[in-house]
Structure formats: C-alpha cells, structure tokens
Amino acid sequence: MDDHGPHRGERSGAPADRPDGSAAGRDPARPARTGALTLSDYTGTTRGRLSRLNLVMFLPLLAAVGALLVATDAETWWQAAVLGLGVVAALVAFVRWAARDVSRVALPCLIVTAAVWAFGALVMGTDTAFYGISIVGPLTVPQLPRHRGRAALAVTAYVAAVGAARLLVTQEPLSDVLISYVIVPAGATAVLTGLMFPNQRFYGLVVELEEAREREAELAVIRERMRFASDLHDIQGHTLHVVKLKIALAQKLVHSDTGRVEQELREVHALVSDTITQTKELAYAQRRLNLSAELENAKNLFEAAGIRVRVDREAEVDAHAGELLGQVLRETTTNILRHAQAAQVRITLSESGITIVNDGAREAPPPELRGLATLRERVAGNGGELTVEQEDGRFLTAAAFPHGRSDTAR
The missing domain is CATH 3.30.565.10 (Histidine kinase-like ATPase, C-terminal domain)
Incomplete structure (x- = not known):
C-alpha cells in the first residue's frame, strides 16, 4: 500500500509557526520548533532559582550567627579580625556553593578556616572558632569527584585533633576541654557533612528531572513535526495522484471528447486550488x-x-x-x-x-x-x-x- 514515510505520533493539536514568526495557539510550556530550549537552559533556570532560595534563606542567618560569635568571643580588634576572617571565608564558600561553583574557592577557604580554628583553640581559647570550618568542610567535601568519605573523615579528624591539642596549652579540666573543643566541634562538623551528602543527591535528582523534561520536550517537538509532515504528505500525495489520473484520462479523450477534457481540467484546477487551501490550513493548524x-x-x-x-x-x-x-x-x-x-x-x-x-x-x-x-x-x-x-x-x-x-x- 501507500508508503507514508516516518511514523506519525498522536495529533497534538499544536499549530505550526506562522510566516511572521508568531505561533497560533502554541502551548507556552512547549519549546518552539526553532530555538528550542536546551538542557543547559532548563537546568540553569532551576539551579538559578535554587541558588537564590538558598542565598535568601540561609546567607543572612549564617552571617548573623558569625557576627554574633565574633562580637561575643573577640576581646581585641585583632582577635575580631582573625575570627571575622573565618566567618568571611565561610560566607564566600556558601555563596559559591549556592552557585554550584564552590570548587574554585574550596582550598583557600578550607586553609583559612582551618587556621582560624587552630588559632582560636590554641591561642585565643575560644571554642566557637570552629564555626568557619564546620561550614566550609561540609560544603566542599561532597563536591569532590572521589574519595569523599576519606575527605569527610579527614576534616572531622582535624577538627578533633586541634581541639584535643588544647590540652597541651591549658590547665582546664579534661572533661570541659573534651566536650567544648573535641566532641562538640567534631560532632557538629561530622553531622553537617553527613547531611550535605543527601543534599548533593538532591541536586543530582534535579538534573535528572530536567534531563527527562528536556527529552520529553524534544520528543513532543519530533512528534509534532512528524505529524505535520505526515499530514502534508496526505494532502499533497492524494492530490498529485488524483491529478495524475485525471490528466491521463484527459490525454485519452483530447481528440474524441473535448468537452470531457475541459471538465477534467476544471476539476484538476479546482482540486489544486483546494489543496493549496488545505495546505495553508494545515500550516496554521486550522485543518480538520x-x-x-x-x-x-x-x-x-x-x-x-x-x-x-x-x-x-x-x-x-x-x-x-x-x-x-x-x-x-x-x-x-x-x-x-x-x-x-x-x-x-x-x-x-x-x-x-x-x-x-x-x-x-x-x-x-x-x-x-x-x-x-x-x-x-x-x-x-x-x-x-x-x-x-x-x-x-x-x-x-x-x-x-x-x-x-x-x-x-x-
């Protein structure tokens, strides 16, 4: 039987673009046939919204807590400068993490916050100096391409080791040092790092969902193009075959029945005109x-x-x-x-x-x-x-x- 080329999908009813570039009743959720959104467009939009949400919800809170700790623990301006440097490094890491670009600042921020924690625990005697590293560590470790578990253990062990070193420079009771400088800082760092791994998986799921959305949009466009091509084939193929039959008949009768030939030619003319009309209706999604x-x-x-x-x-x-x-x-x-x-x-x-x-x-x-x-x-x-x-x-x-x-x- 007649070969109709590519398989047609279900009729979606989406119209073709008009010659002036507008669309007749196109669903705005679907990509245009030309200039369709790419995967990076979709994921960029979603990540941008998540980034803004994280910045609005958490950045002011982190800055306020850091400023409060600096104001409470610093006794001199240089102590305030050192502790403030750790807070600033933590905030920078958070901003870049929200932008999915924390790797660029990961190492400098880790070095700064690690040094601030060592200075705070061993020199200043403040147990809240771990604030910076407890933020930077959990933000950067899950972003590593490999050895994330080892890196998490290393950060936690460093925080605990610095806290335990406090015993070498102080006469405070052992239990107080262990609780304030080892258990609480290391525990907080470990818990926050552990919580960031599911968060990283969440972002992975967002990417997968956007990829699925992109594939669905591309398939919808392909189905619509195939439907349009198939319907166009229906119109043009049917008409051309009928015209061929009528012209063949007119050729047989051209010398014996000119009246019938004229009638056939008029019908051919009318058929071609009707086909042109149907083609325009198809292009503007009005054909039924x-x-x-x-x-x-x-x-x-x-x-x-x-x-x-x-x-x-x-x-x-x-x-x-x-x-x-x-x-x-x-x-x-x-x-x-x-x-x-x-x-x-x-x-x-x-x-x-x-x-x-x-x-x-x-x-x-x-x-x-x-x-x-x-x-x-x-x-x-x-x-x-x-x-x-x-x-x-x-x-x-x-x-x-x-x-x-x-x-x-x-």
Whole structure:
C-alpha cells in the first residue's frame, strides 16, 4: 500500500509557526520548533532559582550567627579580625556553593578556616572558632569527584585533633576541654557533612528531572513535526495522484471528447486550488478532516475511475471519531486507486466505525502497509482498532471505536 514515510505520533493539536514568526495557539510550556530550549537552559533556570532560595534563606542567618560569635568571643580588634576572617571565608564558600561553583574557592577557604580554628583553640581559647570550618568542610567535601568519605573523615579528624591539642596549652579540666573543643566541634562538623551528602543527591535528582523534561520536550517537538509532515504528505500525495489520473484520462479523450477534457481540467484546477487551501490550513493548524466531505470526494474519485461504489450509512458517525475515520477513508481511497484493479467498492458507516471493502486485490501477499500501519497506531492510541484483511481477491479496511471510547479520538 501507500508508503507514508516516518511514523506519525498522536495529533497534538499544536499549530505550526506562522510566516511572521508568531505561533497560533502554541502551548507556552512547549519549546518552539526553532530555538528550542536546551538542557543547559532548563537546568540553569532551576539551579538559578535554587541558588537564590538558598542565598535568601540561609546567607543572612549564617552571617548573623558569625557576627554574633565574633562580637561575643573577640576581646581585641585583632582577635575580631582573625575570627571575622573565618566567618568571611565561610560566607564566600556558601555563596559559591549556592552557585554550584564552590570548587574554585574550596582550598583557600578550607586553609583559612582551618587556621582560624587552630588559632582560636590554641591561642585565643575560644571554642566557637570552629564555626568557619564546620561550614566550609561540609560544603566542599561532597563536591569532590572521589574519595569523599576519606575527605569527610579527614576534616572531622582535624577538627578533633586541634581541639584535643588544647590540652597541651591549658590547665582546664579534661572533661570541659573534651566536650567544648573535641566532641562538640567534631560532632557538629561530622553531622553537617553527613547531611550535605543527601543534599548533593538532591541536586543530582534535579538534573535528572530536567534531563527527562528536556527529552520529553524534544520528543513532543519530533512528534509534532512528524505529524505535520505526515499530514502534508496526505494532502499533497492524494492530490498529485488524483491529478495524475485525471490528466491521463484527459490525454485519452483530447481528440474524441473535448468537452470531457475541459471538465477534467476544471476539476484538476479546482482540486489544486483546494489543496493549496488545505495546505495553508494545515500550516496554521486550522485543518480538520470532514468525514462527509471525504466520503463525497472518495465517491467521485471512484466513479471517475470507472469503479462502482456503494455507500451504506447504518447510523450517524460519532463526531469525535469522524476525523480519524476520514483519514482512514482518504488513505484507503488512495491505496485502492494506486494499487488495486477494483471494479467495485463498498463503504459502510456505523456510529463509531467505517468499513471499506474492494475487489481486484492482487493474489500475492499484500505489500507493506506503512500508511495504514501509521493510522493503526493513531487509531489504537485513541481507543480504537484498525483492521486490514485480504482474502480471495477482496481487501477489507475497517476502523472502529468501541462505545464509550470514541470520545477520546481527536
């Protein structure tokens, strides 16, 4: 049967772009056919929103806590400068982490905050100097490409080791030093680092979801392009074949029946004009197949080709199924004219289905039915069934939408 090229997806109803660049009723959630958003556009937008959310929610809080600790623990201006340097390094690391670019400042910030913690614990005698490293460590370790577990243990061990070294420079009770300089700082660093690993996984899931969204958008565009190309093929291929038949008939009659030749040429002219109109309607997403019009057109074509045609209307066709049934009728009409030596065709319409039977089918196995196979997918996708059978020189094409399901056919 007729080869219809690429498989068509379900009719999405999305219009083609107008020549002026505007779109007729395009869903804004779908990418345009030209200049479609890329994966980096999608992920960049989502990450940008998450970055702003993190900065708005947490940056003021971290800055306020750091300023409070500096004001509480620093006794001189140079102590305030040292502790403030650790807070600033922590804030810089957080800002770059929110921008997904913490690796650029990871090492300097780690060195600064590690030095501030050592200075605070061993020189100043303040147990809150670990504030900076307890932020920078958890932000940077999960971003490492490998050995993240070892790096987390190393940061935690460093915090604990510096705290334990406090015992070498102070006469404070052992229990107080262990709690204030070892257990609390190391525990806080370990817990925060552990919590950042699920956070890193969350960002990975965001990327995966955006990739899925991008793939879905690309598939939607591909389906729409294939639908448009297939519908354009339906219009142009059907018309060109009919024009070919009519011109061949006119050539045979040019010397014997000029009146009939003039009539055929007028019909060719009208057919071409109608095809131009349908092509414009398709381009502007206004084209809708009318089953009654397709039925009349098929009848005229069969009669012009010398094929007897009988139409039985058992019931009015369901309006929702009419468009797909019109496509089945058009495809079948073209196939009969092109590939069969039919003498008669019978078309039966029911409330939710159509059956076309013709004789003159070749005795050989039927050719590949790519056009009807595509329609079978579309009909099945809308809750219907398309049947194609060949037996004893007869060829049957039937499409039906069961009651209660035809309302999905669009």
